[in-house]
Amino acid sequence: MPQVLEFKLPDLGEGLTEAEIVRWLVEVGDVVAIDQPVVEVETAKAMVEVPCPYGGVVTARFGEEGAELPVGAPLLTVAVGSQEPVTGQGPASGSSSGSRAATATEPASGSDSASGNVLVGYGTGAPAARRRRVRPEAFTATATATALAPAPATPPATAPVPAAEEAPGPVAVISPLVRKLARQHGLDLRLVAGSGRDGLILRTDVESAIRVAEEEQIVTVAPSTPPVAASASRATGERIPLRGVRGAVADKLARSRREIPDATCWVDADATELMAARAAMNKAGGSAAAPKVSVLALLARICTAALARFPELNSTVDTEAREIVRLAEVHLGFAAQTERGLVVPVVRDAHSRNVESVGAEIARLTEVARTGKLTPADLTGGTFTLNNYGVFGVDGSTPIINHPEAAMLGVGRIVPKPWVHQGELAVRQVVQLSLTFDHRVCDGGTAGGFLRYVADCVEQPAVLLRTL
Known part of the structure; x- marks a missing residue:
């Protein structure tokens, strides 16, 4: 019976805690070999091609191109031991340089099904604790199905609504960083229209919604907190997030001057x-x-x-x-x-x-x-x-x-x-x-x-x- 193994974003070294998905190199249903690069990510320091430690059939991808994921977040799942490619669609989309194969080569079982030789702080020599047996027809991304369910009807814009983490029902967002950003600004994700596939909410969607709310000087907050008016003294020019290489440089230079x-x-x-x-x-x-x-x-x-x-x-x-x-x-x-x-x-x-x-x-x-x-x-x-x-x-x-x-x-x-x-x-x-x-x-x-x-x-x- 094939096993579905979850591959998480590994530790990229040097204290890096997150990475942005630049380009997927495989699609759901593709056959991957052990240590084959499956995604290209951008950290605060460099562009990195991340190899997958498992060989098998890709059953799901997590995150759109352009989304930021923290270290330890799921990247994809692979059916190890599968003989046939998967025809279902995963939760993420985007152009891919990988080709969809008609049949799958059988990866080795046991300790030979993983390389144990990925990036810093990540090893796969021992069986994964999260391995689970599933039926072949269940290889599609059930783990993220709820994340992509249609959002409930939008309530009136003038009525107070619960904060994102308190809102009932599923919200089409995968990235924990996106949820954190929305929570920090008291933004209800149910009111945000996602630009990703199937309405997936990306970080750029949240940042845009925050800018609109600030311009209107009203931010949606939890009922227990009174509405917060944007500061009249806050600059209204173009805002460029300090992230990626620019953010890393800013942090390092500021630390140098402090210490x-x-x-x-x-x-x-x-x-x-x-x-x-x-x-x-x-x-x-x-x-x-x-x-x-x-x-x-x-x-x-x-x-x-x-x-x-x-x-x-x-x-x-x-x-x-x-x-x-x-x-x-x-x-x-x-x-x-x-x-x-x-x-x-x-x-x-x-x-x-x-x-x-x-x-x-x-x-x-x-x-x-x-x-x-x-x-x-x-x-x-x-x-x-x-x-x-x-x-x-x-x-x-x-x-x-x-x-x-x-x-x-x-x-x-x-x-x-x-x-x-x-x-x-x-x-x-x-x-x-x-x-x-x-x-x-x-x-x-x-x-x-x-x-x-x-x-x-x-x-x-x-x-x-x-x-x-």
Whole structure:
């Protein structure tokens, strides 16, 4: 007898608690293999293809494309051991790149029916506690049938109505986050028209209803609570939810400013010799198809050399233990602007790489970032960040530390400026370097020494040869 197994949204790592469904890769009735990607989701850090640990026939999908689900919420159910595909329709819709098969391959039974090898914090080696035996004709999504039942007739808009969680009867909403949002604003979900399939209420529907209610200065609330008028002083401009990448960046920067007593020092440096050295390296590369050495790669290598001399800045602070933790490896983050917002990919073990290796990894991660395919692993674990804001045509800035790191080096644009060189006024390629550091891990002398060493390597690249 086939078993219907429920696959929940697994832990995606790094404290991520929710994800938005971007694209379903399978439909109800499709045959899936163990570890086959079934859905593409977007977290606050990256786009992730989620593999299913079971092999069998998809019997139900939970959530529309665009819906946000918390970790642990059901994603889909799979009939393990089924010989025939399912013809019923599940509760969710959307375009799919998967194809509907005419017959199903038989997945292995017992411990072989699951991979036990999914994402962080999720294993399937042992039998699932929620497994249940059902009749083959019951493979359609009975678990969510009530969630999609027609809503009762809409009561008069002027009459007070119960809050969403108190309203009798089913409501066409799946996401717990949508229910929570409605509850926080005292919104009765029975009054919301869903734009999803079969009237499914999406988060965008709730947000739109909240905006309309605020504009009318009336929010529907429970009978025990008097109507709440919208604040007359509240701004009425366009409202953009702080979620996804933008929300994650906002939370991290705000936490950095709350917890880290940061300070910034800066210096102008003559980068003429560095640019000449780069040109010589690229010329020595021979073939025009050979990868070019970038300025960012050179600065990254300078940073790793500087951190070897000033390890205090490659550390983090354990606030609970009141300890500074100096880190042995340098995992160098670099800021990259993408269509999805600012991201900071991490070059692993940058301290053990030469300029070419660092440059190749930066180029690879930059390309992956542009396509939106960075994984959470690509974006976490950094110990020091390099921020080249000169690409935006600005000279200087005061970087905000990428929590929980201890420092960030900012680099402005390299431009011709008047400069005293060897006792005479000349036009030189000048760059401003700024270092923001956690004053708990070191004092200004250490930070100044680090920045001065970086500037010396920029002005005289031969200085760097001593540490290679």
